[in-house]
Amino acid sequence: MxxxxxxxxxxxxxxxxxxxxxxxxxxxxxxxxxxxxxxxxxxxxPAPGTIAATAERLFTEPDRRSGQILLWHDTLASLLRLTAGVAIAAAVATVAGLAIGLLPHVRAALAGLVAVVSMIPPLAVLPILFIVFGLGELSKVVLIVIGILPFLIRDLSQRVLEIPRETIVKAETLGASSGVIALRVALPQLLPRLIQAVRLSLGPAWLFLIASEAISADQGLGYRIFLVRRFLAMDVILTYVIWITLLAFLMDLALRWLSRRLFPWAEAGL
Amino acid sequence: MSFVRAEGIFQSYGRRPILERVDVSVKEGEFISIVGASGCGKSTFLRLLLAQERPTRGEIRIAGAPPATEPGLDRGVVFQRYSVFPHLTVRENIVAGESFRTRWGRFGGAARRAALARADETLARIGLDHVAHQYPATLSGGMQQRLAIGQALAARPRILLLDEPFGALDPGTRLTMHDFLSELRTETGMTVFMVTHDLAEGFKLGDRVLVFDKPRWDPTDPDAYGATITYDFDARNGGIPFQTPEETLHALRTPGPDPVA
Incomplete structure (x- = not known):
């Protein structure tokens, strides 16, 4: 055989x-x-046993100075930034993707711009973001948005264009206006693909989050890793890396579950 | 008398002519089969009827209305594939036939309940009531096409356009679909245009069979000329209308059903 x-x-x-x-x-x-x-x-x-002990300490013991469990604190801060960035990017990309995919005028106006903008390395504009938006939360969220938005827009507008013309024409013969076609035909078929695209862009989103936290932050998973790097605290770094990996994996799993749950009709295609 | 009238239709893509000098007029309630070899413009003609494309020259009018610029409610269509909405259940697909014309594309309250009741009636008539809550992807090809036809009719179009509707079905299912379509047509008296590559199917279902072909042919440049309607057969009575003597008709009419009807 x-x-x-x-x-x-x-x-x-x-x-x-x-x-x-x-x-x-x-x-x-x-x-x-x-x-x-x-x-x-x-x-x-550090020995695996040391890492396990450190992990237990990081997850359970509060910081002596602030009285907070720093790991949970960092996780919350980072997840807020990540979800805000990804949610904003997904919302903007859905609207833009529908408009570019359905309306030839918008396609003519924006497709070229998106193609060019998507070539800009997002980390190269990070200094600009820090200058324009300050060192607070906003610049970190904006970096994530800028980092994944071009990919999402290109992917989603392509998915809208892939909706068979027959389906659109059929909706036209049922008297649907452009708005109804966008809301009732294109959008529902786009949503499972949106989840798919968000799953793919979660990796870059984490990258941009950690990069911006490493450069300027006072809390967050990336901030902590780069802080303890100075003390060569490999046990802490490794704990955080494993924790981040686990979080990313669980998010991916949750999105896949959500897609299957919400869009049973699309299951065959995804 | 003519309900659908196509006059002096020319259609070319760039410098390549596809259709030339197409003139045809169709009475209300006629079933027109359109046959022809691949690349002879029969699907192009259907797209023109659908107003998905506009002819380079000439115009198509339905019931004397000005030529349409885009597909609309007066034209129903069923394609070979992708004619139903995959994200809606079978029942919602039928409701969409009525609700998509509204501002938000959906009904609320009493209008929705009424539409759902009508949809259930339609589903019972087309034999899909047992799968009302399933998604189209779980249906067989024949059932999907039945749903597509039911959905198109739910919008009450003036003409129904079928683009090789049974092309992707197996022969047995195709025969069932022929009966289904004939029945539905007897009920509604709809004017139908059906593109098919199956001659037998065209003659079996149609009142008239239009054959598209290229009357002029340049062997050194096959794309030089477009296609037109080369034959217009009367397909009623198995395509042999002139061989039925009056007497036979008369004799048959008294005891049994009218063979012409």
Missing amino acids: RWINRQPGTALRAALVATPFLLLFLAYWIGSEIRLAANPSDRLL
Whole structure:
């Protein structure tokens, strides 16, 4: 039998899924052991046990100075920035995508602009954002919006254009106006694709969030990581990195669940 | 007398002529089958009837109204695919036939209840009442096309345009759909234009069969000339109207049903 036709069984599949994670963990553990054997006070690769202890401390013990559990505080601050940025970008992209996809005049006016603007590296304009919007929350949210908006607009307008012309013409023969076609035909078919596009843009959104927090913030996950970097506190950094990964993974999972829940008709297509 | 009238239709894309000198007039309630080889402009002609495109020259009028500039309520359409809304349930798809013309595209309150009741009636008539709450994607191809036809008729158009409506169906389903369409047509007396590549289907369902072909052909430049209507068959009575003697008709009329009707 050819290899392209061989399927792993349930047990083997589970083992194959787990193997790379285990190998990664094992490699880290061995590396850590080697370094700690040479120098017990080595900080670069803390032992897994140390990281677990640090994680427990970070998640449960309040900060001595402020009396707050900093990790939860940072998480809340970062998630607020992230969701605000992503929500604004998604809303703007939905409206713009519908307009560009449905209205030839808007398409002629905006498609070129979006194509050019999407080539600007968002981090290159971060200094401008800090100058214009100050160092507060606004500039961080705006960076996320600027970072993912061009991609979202291009993707969503493309999805609107992919709606079969037949469907649009059919709506026209039922007497639908442009507005009704946008609201009742195009928008509902766009929403599952919006969730799909948001899932894809969550990665960049995290990138821009952490970048802006690293440069200027007084709280947030990215801020904390870059703060403790000065003390070479690898156990804290690794805890935060794992935590961020988990958050991003859960968000992705939640969006996928939401899409399946809200748009059962689209399930076959996604 | 003529209900739909196409006069001096020329259609070209760029410098390439597709249709030339198309003149046809159709009586109200006629079923017109349009056949022809691929690339002979039959779908183009249907798009012109639909007003999805406007002819380079000439005009099409329905019931003497000025030529339409875009598809509207007076023209119903069913395409080979994508003729129903995938995000609406079967029942909502039928309601859409009535509600999309309103300002917000939906009914509220009593109007909605009335529309839902009418939709249920329609669904019972087209045999889809048992799947009223499912989404079109869960339906078979034949059921989707039945839904598309029901939805188009719910909007009460003046003419119904079918663009190879049964082209994607298997032969058995196609036969059932023929019966379904014939029945529906007897009920509504709708004027129908149907593009098909199946000659037998065209003659079976149509009162008239229009054949599109290129009367002029330049072998060194096949795109030099457009297509036009080369034959206009009377397809009633199996396409042999002149071979039925009066006496037979008379004899048949007394005991049984009228064979012409």
